Amino acid sequence: MYVARLGEGFIVKRMPNTGSHHAPDCPSYEPPAEASGLGEVLGSAITEDPTTGETTLKLDFSMSKIAGRSAMPAASGAGDSVASSGMKLSLRGLLHYLWDQADLTRWQPGFAGKRTWSTVRRHLLLAAENMIVRGDSLRSRLYIPEVFSVDQRDAINARRMAQWSQAIAVPGKPQHLLLLIAEVKEIVPARYGFKAVVKHVPDQAFALDAQLYRRLGRRFESELALWGATEDIHMVMAATFGASSAGVPVIFEMSLMPVTAQWLPIEDSFERQLVEQLVSDGRAFVKGLRYNLHRDQCVATAVLTDRRGAAFLMFVVSPGREGAPLTVGTNSADPRGEETVWIWKPALEAMPRFPSPNLAATADVAASH
Numbered sequence: 577m578y579v580a581r582l583g584e585g586f587i588v589k590r591m592p593n594t595g596s597h598h599a600p601d602c603p604s605y606e607p608p609a610e611a612s613g614l615g616e617v618l619g620s621a622i623t624e625d626p627t628t629g630e631t632t633l634k635l636d637f638s639m640s641k642i643a644g645r646s647a648m649p650a651a652s653g654a655g656d657s658v659a660s661s662g663m664k665l666s667l668r669g670l671l672h673y674l675w676d677q678a679d680l681t682r683w684q685p686g687f688a689g690k691r692t693w694s695t696v697r698r699h700l701l702l703a704a705e706n707m708i709v710r711g712d713s714l715r716s717r718l719y720i721p722e723v724f725s726v727d728q729r730d731a732i733n734a735r736r737m738a739q740w741s742q743a744i745a746v747p748g749k750p751q752h753l754l755l756l757i758a759e760v761k762e763i764v765p766a767r768y769g770f771k772a773v774v775k776h777v778p779d780q781a782f783a784l785d786a787q788l789y790r791r792l793g794r795r796f797e798s799e800l801a802l803w804g805a806t807e808d809i810h811m812v813m814a815a816t817f818g819a820s821s822a823g824v825p826v827i828f829e830m831s832l833m834p835v836t837a838q839w840l841p842i843e844d845s846f847e848r849q850l851v852e853q854l855v856s857d858g859r860a861f862v863k864g865l866r867y868n869l870h871r872d873q874c875v876a877t878a879v880l881t882d883r884r885g886a887a888f889l890m891f892v893v894s895p896g897r898e899g900a901p902l903t904v905g906t907n908s909a910d911p912r913g914e915e916t917v918w919i920w921k922p923a924l925e926a927m928p929r930f931p932s933p934n935l936a937a938t939a940d941v942a943a944s945h
Contacts (some may be wrong), residue, residue: 577604580629587706592624600881601860601935607879611889613672613818613867621665621868632708633673634793636664637829639717640708640816642750651791652831657901665868667831671757672865673840677703680839680864682881693759693776693801694723700757719754723775733779740825744885752818756782760811760832763792772827774813784815784827796832802845803861808837809848841865846892846922847877854878859933861890876899882933886916895923 579586590598594605609615609682612620652667659793665673675681680691697720707714719739722732723922745751758774763784765771770789771781787898795802803811815830835841838855842862854861864876874897882887891902899922920927 578626580626587629589626589629592626593618596657596887600883600887605862605881606860607864607876607889611876611879611887612864613669613875614676614865616869617665617669618869620663621669625686630706630708633670633714635670635709637642637667637755637816638695639654639755639816641745641753641828651788651795652829667814667816667829668833669867670755671812671831672702672867673832674757675833675841676811676865677704681841681865682861683838683840683863684860684881685858687838688855692723697722698840714755715751717754718757720757721774722931724776724778736777740819740823741754742782742898744823745818746823748873753818756813756817756827758813760813760860763789769816769918772815780825780828782815782825783820784830788827788830792830792832798844799832799834801900802834802848803844804846806845808840810837810839814853844872844894846920848895849922850877850892852892853927854930857930859930862933872897872900874902876902880931880933882935883931884934888916888918888931890918891920893919894923 578586578591579843580589582596590604590606594608596608598605612902620633621634647801665852674733678696680696680699686940696770699713700720701718704715704718704869705713714787719736722735724732734737740754742755743752756774758777760773761773763772766783768782769786770784772782772784814833815827815832817827818823819825833841836848836851836855838851840855842851843866851863859880860931861878861880863878866873866875871877874893875893876889877892878890880890893900902917902919917932918928
């Protein structure tokens, strides 16, 4: 750990790339970066400066729009190209990094019933506090809706409009874009074009054009199907947006991420089964995320943190991917002989039994989650 100066104060941070050196039940523990998509982007798209405590992020999507030039809308997810690059973060990669750094991928039994949208929002904003994108503070460009309250409607709207004012299109000048992270309520046809309606912003939809709407349906077909078929799944959206000269928010690029009732990200119904079983069994774990990696690459779905010793990696190999190699962190030493890897192939077998915990879950941080 080290002490970094931040503004007028100081913060205690973990030294870069040392999270996996901590004990699994330590609050500073982080699974091996190579077991997830983090390993590909760490040190290139994500660089941390221990002298300042700031983390610089390189993005592969635009945070501005040139006046008079139409922007090509994109449904981002790092699966649109044949090969993804670790040199810059996709929109999905940025969302995954924020979720990781906000500890929203971490679960312990004591968190049950305590993780609400208010908690999610607070942790995301705190995580973004020391992140820099294109020379700007990510926190200043990040809009996450406050929990809506009828009594506080006017004050909430005033704060929202004050932040959106920096993204209003002005003729002859580049338009700064904001980053939206919100829970989707619906994405539907509007009177003109299409609109995304998000939770906690009941009086203002976000406009999107027909091209982006069609690309969303193709790119996120499985995620949208999972969301539509399961009542307790939330859909989280990350999007770049600006406000038109009339004040209407317009989305330019979007990525979608289904999460469980505990706000733990999942990719499909098989991951959902594993994550919900771990929660039901009272296990402590960290959910693995894909970042920029292609879907054909198998990343660790979860890493148990209630067991001593080497990281215990859990893989769900979805139907059709049985021949795909596991992530790099499991290949070099073949840890399967040491029983530190659990693999489930739903097309071939029932879910295997979980290894028993041999560490007590940490309870003193549960109240904040």
